[in-house]
Amino acid sequence: MEKHTRGVELKNGENVDRALKRLKTKLDTEGILEEMRRRRAHESTITRAIRKARTAPKRNKVRWRFQSEGQIATAEAAAAARNSE
Secondary structure, three states, rough: OOOOOOOOOOOOOOOHHHHHHHHHHHHHHHHHHHHHHHHHHOOOOHHHHHHHHHHHHHHHHHHHHOHHHHHHHHHHHHHHHHOOO
């Protein structure tokens, strides 16, 4: 089984500080740093709900961007059924 690790390799003549910056950027874009900070301390139920509400629009935008024609037809049919009630 292959083990996946996050990391960067030093390029020829690259400064270590620059490689660390690339690693930090990579971890930040994947959301790993934010999750580490979040797990470091207890998160109350209210704080969790606020965080999820803040990130919901971004998740939904990505989700609806990649819909198949069947999913679009199903969503339109459900909307029509709601409007006819």
